[in-house]
Amino acid sequence: MTKSIKPTLYLASLLHFLSDPDIDGENAYQYFENGAMLVEGGKVVEIGTAEAVLANYHGQYGCADHQIIDYQGHLIIPGMIDTHIHYPQVEVIASYGEKLLDWLENYTFPTEGNFADKEHAAKIANFFLDELLRCGTTTALVFGTVHPQSVDAFFEASVKRNTRMICGKVMMDRNAPEYLCDTPESSYEDSKVLIEKWHNTGRQLYAVTPRFAITSSKEQLVKAGELYNQYPDVYMQTHISEDRDEVALVKELFPENTDYLDVYDQYGLLGKRSVFSHGIYLTSREHKRLRETGSSVSFCPTSNMFIGSGLLDITTLEQEDVAYSVGTDVGGGTSFSMLKTLHEAYKVTRLKGNKLSPLKSVYLATLGGAKTLQLEDKIGSFKQGNEADFAVLDFNCTPLMSLKQGTCHTLEEKLFSMIILGDDRAVKATYVAGVCVHERDNA
Structure with missing residues (x-):
């Protein structure tokens, strides 16, 4: 420095x-x-x-x-702003040939298990932040792992660089390996301690982070909602409608809910600081509810193309006045570079029969990202x-x-x-x- x-x-x-x-x-x-x-x-x-x-x-x-x-x-x-990325998945990048749910089971979960070791977490956190900075990214909305020490290691590395970062401990109590599962109570208590330790400490900010509906029980989603409402200036990040099989499984696990977004809505997880990654298969009703609550979508073209999940139609988001930004989604995404991610965003938009202008692209990576994070008075x-x-x-x-x-x-x-x-x-x-x-x- x-x-x-x-x-x-x-x-x-x-x-x-x-x-x-x-x-x-x-x-x-x-x-x-x-x-x-x-x-x-x-x-x-x-x-x-x-x-x-x-x-x-x-x-x-x-x-x-x-x-x-x-x-x-x-x-x-x-400085560019990445609104969806997993720091523990650095070593998962460029893993071959799986659909989303298989990719999680075969690559992501085993790698994330290593983050029980804080020394390992610190090593990867330092590499991750240096890589972001090498690519001109100065703020990111980041997933940790289920381990509280993974978030401590990340924020400690960020404080050293004075970067404005947002991170959260993954909440995950089912449909995952036992060594990566917490409980509704432990996820609440661990997250609360991390919020009070790190949120608004220097330039660090916290995000309540249920991984996605499939890996959180109803009891855990209740606790996530309690945290989000107890600390009204924290963020909430999760995944939604990335893959057709995922959407079908959520419907099976939550038959009483109208759709995927309604699951999160039921537990109070929508709001101006809520960022839902992917959103490829959202319906008009879900778009309307996102608009009403000021929630946003993170467009992840590189990972969507790499994993073969589908193509998000950002023109529809524009028409339905849904806020969105851009994320690399490393390690499903294949580059830390927002420039390369915007390159893929252009291709996805062309495949949907539309265009993404270069000016709009740079806007999305700077002020647009800041606005979705409610940080335009500080960065962007x-x-x-x-x-x-x-x-x-x-x-x-x-x-x-x-x-x-x-x-x-x-x-x-x-x-x-x-x-x-x-x-x-x-x-x-x-x-x-x-x-x-x-x-x-x-x-």
Whole structure:
């Protein structure tokens, strides 16, 4: 980590969003081709053209008490936000050929069993966070395992990096190996201790985390709902309608409920801080209920394609006014990179007969994700006073990218080539609260 103590001016092209570009067009974003951003005390002070910001900068600070970091020729965007990812599944990534329920049984559950060992959990947590930062992701909504120590290890690693992370202990008391099962009572007590220890400790936030309806009894879902309502500013994360077999099994386990979402609704798990991952097979009634409660869906195109679960129609979510964001879903997903995930999102949308614009893609990975997490007053844009989390993107990171950029004449063309051709190599540097936490080796 390279600490930035002095007021610092970053020179680069700058892009951030004020609103949804599909709704507000050019008024939805600010782009400064020759831009500058002033950061002090880990917060954004000012952005604008280099000429204007430099004039204010020198007027306020003179020539003695400042530093300038020159990223001209690069693009600075807010740190990207991943709204669905499993840190204990790093070693599961790229596991061959299973449908969802078999994949959990054969790969995921055995791997998660190792997280009873806190030393192992800490090792993976450190690797996981470094990998996110290498890809320009500065905030994520993260699943731990059923073991409380897995969440302690994660937050301890996050505190060291000062990253704004959201994590929770998985609640799971049935339809899983015995070594991964808790009980309704223990899951409640363990989660309560973790909430009171970590939620709002520095930049750390907690999410009540029933894995999904299949692995939680009704008694445990009651306890999850109690936690979510007892601590009204915590989050709730779970899975929904990822796979047809999963949907059918939920119907079998909860015959009294109208549909999958109704299971969670019955136990008080819907709300503005509730994020439901996948949502491929949700019905119009479920969309309506998500809209009414302000709950959101995390679109996970990479894992949906890899596991073969199906294609989420985000156009339908748009039409039904359901909030959504984007998640990598590592380890079902095959990359930590939000750029590669947005690449897959474009393909899924095309397969559904629609388009996902490059501007909307970057919005979803920044301000859109922040809005679904109710954090737009802190991250996701360069609004004055926001936390200075940002990624520096390199348009010449590979020979092919550099060649393609020579044919790009508009911002949209440059962004689209970045999304389609970019990955972790495109991230020149990543900053967390004004501190450089990753810098790509130029060798």
